[in-house]
Amino acid sequence: MSALAAELRRIVGTAAVRDDPAGLLAYESDALTLFRCKPAAVVLPGTRDQLIEVVAALHRHDVPFTARGAGTGLSGGALVPEGGVILGLARLNRILEVRPEDACAVVEPGVVNAELSRAVERWGLRYAPDPASQNVCTVGGNLAENAGGPHCFRHGMTAQHVLSAEVLLADGSVETWGTTLAAEDDLDLRGFLVGSEGSVGVALRIGVRLIPLPECVVTLFGAYDSVQDACATVSDIVAAGLTPVALEVMDQKAVAAVEASLYRAGYPLEAGAVLLVEVEGPAQKTRDDADEIEAFLRRRRPLRVERAATPEQRLALWKGRKGAGGALGRLGPDSYVMDGVVPRSRLAQVMDYVDQVEAESGLPVANLFHAGDGNIHPHFSYDARDPQQARAVEEAGARILRRCLQLGGSLTGEHGIGLEKQAFLGEQFGAADIALMERLRRAFNPRDRLNPGKGLPLGRGCAESFHRHGGYRA
Amino acid sequence: MSAPEYARPEGKSWLDPADPVSGFPGILDCVHCGLCLQACPTYRASGSETDSPRGRIYLLRAAAEGRIGAAEIEDAIARCVLCRACEPVCPSQVPYHRLVERHREGKVPALLRFGLRRILPSPRALRAAGWALRALRRTGVLGLAERLGTPRMRALAGAVPSAPRRFSASPGQVFPARGGARGRVALHTGCVASEFFGQVLQDAVDVFTAQGFEVLVAAQPSCCGALHAHSGDAAFGRQLAAGTLQAIPGDVDAVLVPAAGCAAHLHEYDPRRGVADPLLFLHKVGLRGPLQPVKLRVAYDPPCHLLNVLAAKDEVGSLLRQIPELELVPHDEAELCCGAGGISFARVPEMSDAVLARKIERLCAAAPDVVASGNPGCLLRLEAGLRARASPIRAWHPLRLLAQAARRHG
Numbered sequence: 001m002s003a004l005a006a007e008l009r010r011i012v013g014t015a016a017v018r019d020d021p022a023g024l025l026a027y028e029s030d031a032l033t034l035f036r037c038k039p040a041a042v043v044l045p046g047t048r049d050q051l052i053e054v055v056a057a058l059h060r061h062d063v064p065f066t067a068r069g070a071g072t073g074l075s076g077g078a079l080v081p082e083g084g085v086i087l088g089l090a091r092l093n094r095i096l097e098v099r100p101e102d103a104c105a106v107v108e109p110g111v112v113n114a115e116l117s118r119a120v121e122r123w124g125l126r127y128a129p130d131p132a133s134q135n136v137c138t139v140g141g142n143l144a145e146n147a148g149g150p151h152c153f154r155h156g157m158t159a160q161h162v163l164s165a166e167v168l169l170a171d172g173s174v175e176t177w178g179t180t181l182a183a184e185d186d187l188d189l190r191g192f193l194v195g196s197e198g199s200v201g202v203a204l205r206i207g208v209r210l211i212p213l214p215e216c217v218v219t220l221f222g223a224y225d226s227v228q229d230a231c232a233t234v235s236d237i238v239a240a241g242l243t244p245v246a247l248e249v250m251d252q253k254a255v256a257a258v259e260a261s262l263y264r265a266g267y268p269l270e271a272g273a274v275l276l277v278e279v280e281g282p283a284q285k286t287r288d289d290a291d292e293i294e295a296f297l298r299r300r301r302p303l304r305v306e307r308a309a310t311p312e313q314r315l316a317l318w319k320g321r322k323g324a325g326g327a328l329g330r331l332g333p334d335s336y337v338m339d340g341v342v343p344r345s346r347l348a349q350v351m352d353y354v355d356q357v358e359a360e361s362g363l364p365v366a367n368l369f370h371a372g373d374g375n376i377h378p379h380f381s382y383d384a385r386d387p388q389q390a391r392a393v394e395e396a397g398a399r400i401l402r403r404c405l406q407l408g409g410s411l412t413g414e415h416g417i418g419l420e421k422q423a424f425l426g427e428q429f430g431a432a433d434i435a436l437m438e439r440l441r442r443a444f445n446p447r448d449r450l451n452p453g454k455g456l457p458l459g460r461g462c463a464e465s466f467h468r469h470g471g472y473r474a
Numbered sequence: 475m476s477a478p479e480y481a482r483p484e485g486k487s488w489l490d491p492a493d494p495v496s497g498f499p500g501i502l503d504c505v506h507c508g509l510c511l512q513a514c515p516t517y518r519a520s521g522s523e524t525d526s527p528r529g530r531i532y533l534l535r536a537a538a539e540g541r542i543g544a545a546e547i548e549d550a551i552a553r554c555v556l557c558r559a560c561e562p563v564c565p566s567q568v569p570y571h572r573l574v575e576r577h578r579e580g581k582v583p584a585l586l587r588f589g590l591r592r593i594l595p596s597p598r599a600l601r602a603a604g605w606a607l608r609a610l611r612r613t614g615v616l617g618l619a620e621r622l623g624t625p626r627m628r629a630l631a632g633a634v635p636s637a638p639r640r641f642s643a644s645p646g647q648v649f650p651a652r653g654g655a656r657g658r659v660a661l662h663t664g665c666v667a668s669e670f671f672g673q674v675l676q677d678a679v680d681v682f683t684a685q686g687f688e689v690l691v692a693a694q695p696s697c698c699g700a701l702h703a704h705s706g707d708a709a710f711g712r713q714l715a716a717g718t719l720q721a722i723p724g725d726v727d728a729v730l731v732p733a734a735g736c737a738a739h740l741h742e743y744d745p746r747r748g749v750a751d752p753l754l755f756l757h758k759v760g761l762r763g764p765l766q767p768v769k770l771r772v773a774y775d776p777p778c779h780l781l782n783v784l785a786a787k788d789e790v791g792s793l794l795r796q797i798p799e800l801e802l803v804p805h806d807e808a809e810l811c812c813g814a815g816g817i818s819f820a821r822v823p824e825m826s827d828a829v830l831a832r833k834i835e836r837l838c839a840a841a842p843d844v845v846a847s848g849n850p851g852c853l854l855r856l857e858a859g860l861r862a863r864a865s866p867i868r869a870w871h872p873l874r875l876l877a878q879a880a881r882r883h884g
Contacts, residue, residue: 018522021546022533026523033506044521071523072508090521110521112512135563136511261565326565329505385539 056172069141075418109140128155146195148414153372164207198451214280222297223271247372261327265320332381342409375413510560527560555815557778578706604669625823632858641672656686677877700739734777757789767799773842777849805840814855
């Protein structure tokens with residue numbers, strides 16, 4: 001490693017290579033602290049050329065690596081197994097080109113999601129995917145994980161918004177996949193790249209679609225006695241053919257945490273669940289749709305229905321929703337957010353099951369979820385330093401995931417498979433499917449050096465080689 | 475409505491006192507979500523997790539739990555400029571600055587300790603140091619050090635303004651209100667400010683007397699103790715804060731502190747004493763006209779502690795917009811720290827320089843005549859950065875613009 005470290009320092013400069021204890025420790029986990037693994041080195045390239053040189057050097061030394069954006073992922077995707085190198089791409093944060101008339105932009109992977117939207121606002125445009133971490137997470141990380149967000153219910157996930165990528169492959173060569181023009185490739189490699197969790201290549205430049213800012217936005221919420229009533233209201237709204245851009249549910253514990261935090265938004269504490277709905281589009285149609293939605297919100301005996309009267313109120317409601325995950329952190333020393341999907345019609349059923357798991361495991365669970373997408377996010381509070389609790393959390397998560405699959409759902413809505421869900425892949429896909437995916441990945445990553453041990457359960461560095469949080473003290 | 479069982483009552487901790495992290499109350503509230511990253515000027519400068527609030531909290535916790543040696547994390551914690559921009563964006567409300575201050579507690583280098591304990595709180599020592607430093611600036615010695623010195627020497631030399639001026643009013647002096655009287659305020663002159671920023675203090679007197687306030691110059695000691703708290707000498711800092719506030723009579727409408735960092739520190743020390751930033755106070759009581767035109771293009775760069783501790787919004791902007799012919803020009807990343815960070819500029823000059831360079835670049839792009847910032851520490855740092863670039867932009871306290879607008883005809 002020392003020969004490699006010296007070479008890396010020559011490429012990016014001394015300060016941009018870390019192999020001291022603090023530097024390595026700070027990169028041992030992402031936003032899912034259930035998993036930890038210290039890298040052998042961290043490299044922070046400052047330019048595209050440096051990044052290419054670094055990857056070429058890693059290729060020559062046959063060292064595995066994982067690209068990392070802001071490290072806000074929730075499936076352990078930004079960890080590298082022992083002996084590997086972390087490529088921190090936060091410094092590659094230039095917006096290279098905005099073409100307002102073509103409604104697209106070309107950015108470096110470290111550009112922050114919300115900053116892209118802010119930068120293109122002056123042309124009446126925005127970048128649609130909006131994960132809760134949008135103020136800090138990067139477009140490159142979003143691409144790797146095919147990130148979602150509340151508004152993806154209407155606008156689609158990251159895959160629908162990445163038009164092209166200049167891709168750095170395992171051996172240091174560079175290719176361009178896709179195009180910012182409305183043309184089609186013979187083979188959609190761009191589509192293959194998005195959501196590949198860093199195991200196919202590193203995006204050097206990303207062409208993204210921009211969409212117009214809406215003329216009018218209306219945000220409403222209904223507060224109900226139970227999560228079940230909120231879920232049923234979601235079904236009513238969708239069944240009526242209405243097309244809100246976001247449908248979000250928070251249960252009482254999530255609301256309580258938000259209201260006790262700096263992000264308090266005025267959500268009613270007495271409600272069992274709050275349903276947040278947003279409509280956008282041309283002014284007249286949006287207001288008509290909002291009226292219709294309001295009527296649906298009132299159908300199932302709500303405790304309260306409200307419509308944000310000012311842009312500030314609207315913003316406060318969203319700040320509360322997006323800060324909820326962090327606010328829940330105050331309930332215990334550690335938290336674990338899981339991610340699973342069920343058909344929308346099965347939401348009430350899976351939430352019943354989450355309640356059952358909470359009762360049986362004794363671990364407090366709060367719920368906030370993208371109801372429109374059937375994408376649930378139970379938040380567990382626990383103390384990772386107690387190995388028994390750490391195990392109980394993993395078990396509880398596993399039970400809920402299996403239930404999602406039984407109900408016809410899938411393993412991940414937006415957090416990715418990462419380290420967290422590898423073991424379950426065989427329960428969603430047959431052996432032949434996994435073998436096919438494996439062959440595809442091997443075509444680009446023959447020696448399993450790009451983000452090894454993530455996603456597909458194969459090769460070196462499977463989940464067992466990562467330390468489970470809690471294990472270090474046991 | 476009963477409080478839900480999941481909302482942990484404020485200040486109550488489930489922590490066992492024997493827990494290794496119990497010395498860092500609130501540290502376990504961090505869930506490693508990373509929502510603080512972009513608010514942090516040092517993370518934005520280096521792109522490194524160790525320079526982020528999340529990374530520092532993680533390292534502090536690991537050190538407390540014995541997973542890493544305390545010496546190994548020293549550098550990462552030292553590089554924090556304590557701007558506290560991470561605190562208002564933290565959904566778990568981790569009391570970040572307390573964790574860093576707790577870590578620094580008792581680890582004050584001897585020379586710094588001497589300066590903090592013997593010079594800053596002593597009017598006589600301060601006066602001698604001020605006299606010597608003003609002479610070094612006038613004779614060009616400091617300018618030479620700024621060009622040729624090591625990063626730390628450059629930083630220290632840059633901490634004396636281009637045209638330092640002593641505040642000539644004596645402690646206890648009273649300036650009567652002009653025009654219709656509206657009230658009475660005390661003016662905290664400060665340690666460094668009274669030796670170098672006499673202009674700012676004079677401007678404060680001019681503005682408030684013109685606005686109808688009787689201004690009482692606070693008696694010594696006049697150091698608030700903020701630098702002590704940030705540097706690991708918190709108990710002494712509290713003593714200074716207490717002494718400073720005791721020396722001020724209770725029958726004033728406000729204790730004005732024309733240095734946002736000091737105002738924030740004194741306000742947090744005792745929220746009931748009416749300590750106020752003069753600009754926020756002026757905004758609250760309303761600016762009285764008529765105002766003379768000030769034909770300048772001004773970029774307003776808010777001090778971090780005005781935003782992150784005193785929770786300022788657009789008060790200063792709204793005051794400046796009332797001055798005829800003054801044009802406020804926006805610059806990018808105005809809300810990010812300039813890198814001064816109390817004495818961070820001298821403790822960790824490399825990091826501070828990187829943060830400052832970014833700020834100066836944004837300012838030069840906006841090309842105002844004046845950058846206005848209501849904190850002497852920031853003014854020193856901005857001025858040093860602009861001087862190094864030979865930029866014509868001047869760094870002023872917003873009070874100077876208001877004083878010009880308040881001047882009488884002729």
